[in-house]
Amino acid sequence: MKKLSLVSLLVFLVVMAILPHLLDTRWQTVAVTFLVFSVVALSQDIVLGKAGMFNMGQAMFFGMGAYVTAILNSHFGWPIVATVPVAIVAPVLLGIVLAAPIVHLRGDYLLVVTIGFNIVFVQVLINNLGGVTGGPNGIFGIDPLRLFGFELSSQVAIYYYAFAVLLLTLAIMINLDKSKVGRALHYLREDPLAAESIGINTRLYKIFAFGLGAGIAGLAGSVFATQYSAVSPEAFEFIQSVLFFSIVLVGGSSIPGVLIGVFVMFVLPEIFREFSTWRFFVFGFAMILTMILRPRGIWPATFGKIPKFLIKEPKNGG
Amino acid sequence: METFLQQLANGLTIGSMFALVALGYTMVYGVMRLINFAHGDMVAASAFVGLTVYTQVMGQASSLFAVIAIFMLTAGLMACVGVILERVAYRPLRTAPRLSAVVSALGASLVIQNGIMLIWGPRMRIFPELVPQHYWHFGGVVISLIQVLILVISLVLMVALYLFIEKTRIGAAVRASSIDQDAARLMGINVNNIIALIFVIGSSLGAIGGLFIGLYYRGITFNMGWQYGLYAFIAAILGGIGNIPGAMLGGMLLGLFSAFISGYVSSTWADAFTFMLLIFILIVRPTGLLGERVAEKV
Numbered sequence: 001m002k003k004l005s006l007v008s009l010l011v012f013l014v015v016m017a018i019l020p021h022l023l024d025t026r027w028q029t030v031a032v033t034f035l036v037f038s039v040v041a042l043s044q045d046i047v048l049g050k051a052g053m054f055n056m057g058q059a060m061f062f063g064m065g066a067y068v069t070a071i072l073n074s075h076f077g078w079p080i081v082a083t084v085p086v087a088i089v090a091p092v093l094l095g096i097v098l099a100a101p102i103v104h105l106r107g108d109y110l111l112v113v114t115i116g117f118n119i120v121f122v123q124v125l126i127n128n129l130g131g132v133t134g135g136p137n138g139i140f141g142i143d144p145l146r147l148f149g150f151e152l153s154s155q156v157a158i159y160y161y162a163f164a165v166l167l168l169t170l171a172i173m174i175n176l177d178k179s180k181v182g183r184a185l186h187y188l189r190e191d192p193l194a195a196e197s198i199g200i201n202t203r204l205y206k207i208f209a210f211g212l213g214a215g216i217a218g219l220a221g222s223v224f225a226t227q228y229s230a231v232s233p234e235a236f237e238f239i240q241s242v243l244f245f246s247i248v249l250v251g252g253s254s255i256p257g258v259l260i261g262v263f264v265m266f267v268l269p270e271i272f273r274e275f276s277t278w279r280f281f282v283f284g285f286a287m288i289l290t291m292i293l294r295p296r297g298i299w300p301a302t303f304g305k306i307p308k309f310l311i312k313e314p315k316n317g318g
Numbered sequence: 319m320e321t322f323l324q325q326l327a328n329g330l331t332i333g334s335m336f337a338l339v340a341l342g343y344t345m346v347y348g349v350m351r352l353i354n355f356a357h358g359d360m361v362a363a364s365a366f367v368g369l370t371v372y373t374q375v376m377g378q379a380s381s382l383f384a385v386i387a388i389f390m391l392t393a394g395l396m397a398c399v400g401v402i403l404e405r406v407a408y409r410p411l412r413t414a415p416r417l418s419a420v421v422s423a424l425g426a427s428l429v430i431q432n433g434i435m436l437i438w439g440p441r442m443r444i445f446p447e448l449v450p451q452h453y454w455h456f457g458g459v460v461i462s463l464i465q466v467l468i469l470v471i472s473l474v475l476m477v478a479l480y481l482f483i484e485k486t487r488i489g490a491a492v493r494a495s496s497i498d499q500d501a502a503r504l505m506g507i508n509v510n511n512i513i514a515l516i517f518v519i520g521s522s523l524g525a526i527g528g529l530f531i532g533l534y535y536r537g538i539t540f541n542m543g544w545q546y547g548l549y550a551f552i553a554a555i556l557g558g559i560g561n562i563p564g565a566m567l568g569g570m571l572l573g574l575f576s577a578f579i580s581g582y583v584s585s586t587w588a589d590a591f592t593f594m595l596l597i598f599i600l601i602v603r604p605t606g607l608l609g610e611r612v613a614e615k616v
Contacts, residue, residue: 054417101601107416108353112555113600115548116593123590239544242424249421277440281432287425288407295414 065221252297333573358547558609
C-alpha cells in the first residue's frame with residue numbers, strides 16, 4: 001500500500017512536470033489555475049478536513065494574498081519576490097485575529113461567520129477602502145516575477161512557479177499528518193471534548209490551523225496575482241469559497257482526494273465549456289449523487305495505522 | 319423625521335419578506351439540523367414560476383381572483399418541488415456525516431439556479447404589475463399599496479403558522495421532532511411525514527416571499543436566490559435558528575437595520591454592516607435573540 005502510494009505520487013509528479021509542454025496556451029492557463037486552486041484547496045483541507053472546522057471563507061485569505069502582492073507592487077513599486085513573504089504573513093495575522101474570537105463556535109455558526117467575513121472583505125475591496133484596492137475593477141499591470149535575473153512571464157514559467165508552490169504545500173501537508181500538530185488536529189476533529197480532557201489545547205490548535213491555512217492560501221493568492229498580472233474582487237467572492245469548500249468534501253480530505261476534487265470541480269467544467277448552460281445544472285446533480293454514494297468524498301482520508309475493526313463509523317453527523 | 323418614517327416603512331416591508339423566507343430555513347434547521355442552501359434558489363424560482371403562471375395560465379389577467387390564484391398555484395407548485403428536493407437530495411443523507419448533506423444542499427442550489435437559467439434564460443425579467451400602483455402621502459412619507467399588502471399578508475401568514483405550530487396536534491408533532499427525532503419516533507410520530515410537511519410549509523411560504531420580491535423589486539434574475547437567501551438566513555440566525563417566532567422577529571429587525579443603514583449611512587456599505595452585525599451577534603450571543611439555551615455547547 002505504501003509502495004503503491006509512493007509510485008502513484010512519483011507518476012503524478014512526472015506527469016505534472018512535463019504537462020505544460022503538451023498543452024496549448026489556453027490549457028496552460030487552466031493548468032496553472034489548477035495548481036493554484038489545488039494549493040488553496042489543500043489549505044482549506046487543513047481547516048475543514050484536518051481540524052474539522054466548517055470554514056466557508058477561504059477565498060478571503062486567497063484574495064488577501066493576491067491583493068497584498070498587487071498593492072505592494074503597483075502602488076509601492078516593490079518587486080514581486082519581496083511581496084511574497086508579506087502575502088503569506090498578512091493573511092496569517094488576519095487569520096489569527098479573526099479566528100481567535102470565533103473558533104469556539106459550533107459547526108454551522110462558524111460556517112456563517114466565515115461567510116460573513118468573506119462578504120465584508122469583498123465589500124471592502126469594491127468600496128476601495130483607503131484608495132488602494134482599485135474598487136470594482138481591481139488592479140491591473142502587476143509585474144511578472146523576477147528571480148535571479150530571469151523574468152518568469154510565460155505561462156510555462158509561471159506553471160513551474162505554481163508547481164513549486166504546490167510541492168511545498170504537499171510537503172507541508174505530508175509532514176503535518178505525521179507531526180504532533182497533525183495528531184492533535186485529528187483528535188480534536190474526532191472528539192473535541194476528549195481532546196480537551198487529555199490536555200490538548202484545542203483553542204490554540206484551532207487558531208493554528210486557521211493561521212496555517214490562511215498563510216498557504218495567501219501564497220497561492222500571490223501566485224494567482226502574478227499569473228493574470230491583475231486582481232479583481234469577483235475572483236474572491238464568497239461563491240469561490242463555496243467552491244473550495246465543496247472541493248474538499250467532494251474529493252475527500254486526503255491529498256489525492258483534494259487533487260481529484262479540484263480536477264472534478266474546476267477542470268471538468270472547463271473541459272465542458274461548450275455546454276456552458278448545461279454544465280452546472282448537471283454538476284449540481286453530480287454533487288448530490290457523489291454525496292449519496294460516497295458521503296466521505298471520492299477518496300476519503302485515512303489516518304495512522306488504526307486497524308479497520310477499531311474505527312467506529314459515526315452514526316449521526318461527524 | 320421624514321427619513322426615519324420612510325425607512326421604517328421600507329424596513330418593515332423588506333423585513334416581512336426576509337421573515338417569510340427565513341421561516342423556511344429555520345423550520346428545516348430545527349428538525350434536520352441542516353442549512354438548506356437551496357431554499358434561496360427556491361425563492362428565486364417561485365418568482366419565475368409566478369411570472370409563467372401569470373402569462374400562460376392566467377392569460378395576463380390581474381383581477382383580485384387571478385392574483386390570489388397565481389399565489390396559490392405558485393405556492394402549491396413550489397411545495398411539490400420542496401418535497402421532491404427533500405426526497406432526492408436530503409433523505410438519502412440523513413444518517414451521513416453532516417457536511418455531506420451541506421454539499422448536497424449546495425448541489426441542489428446549483429441545480430435549481432441553473433435550471434431557472436435554462437428555462438427562463440440568463441437575462442433579467444420584469445415581474446408583472448399585479449397590484450395597482452397606489453400611493454398614500456403622509457407629509458413627505460410615501461407608502462404604497464404593495465408595501466401595505468406585503469406587510470399585512472406576511473403578518474397574517476406568520477400568526478397563522480405560529481398558531482398552527484403551538485396549538486394543533488400536528489404542530490406539537492413538529493415541535494417534538496425538532497427536540498428529539500428518535501424520541502418522537504418512539505412516541506409514534508412519523509418523522510418522515512413531519513419533514514415532508516416542513517418542506518411543504520417552508521417552500522410555500524418561501525414562494526410567497528419570492529412573489530413579494532418580484533412585486534416589490536420588479537426585476538428578477540436567475541441568480542438572485544443567494545442574495546435574498548443569505549439575508550433571510552441571517553434573519554433566522556439573528557432570531558435564534560430553529561425558533562419560529564425568532565425568525566419573524568429576526569426578519570423584521572434585519573429589514574429595519576438594512577433600511578436604516580441605506581437611509582442614513584450608505585447603501586454601498588449595507589451588506590458589510592449587515593454581516594458585521596451578524597458576526598457581532600454570533601460572537602456575543604450565538605443562540606440568537608430568542609434562541610433557547612441548548613445543552614449542546616455552541
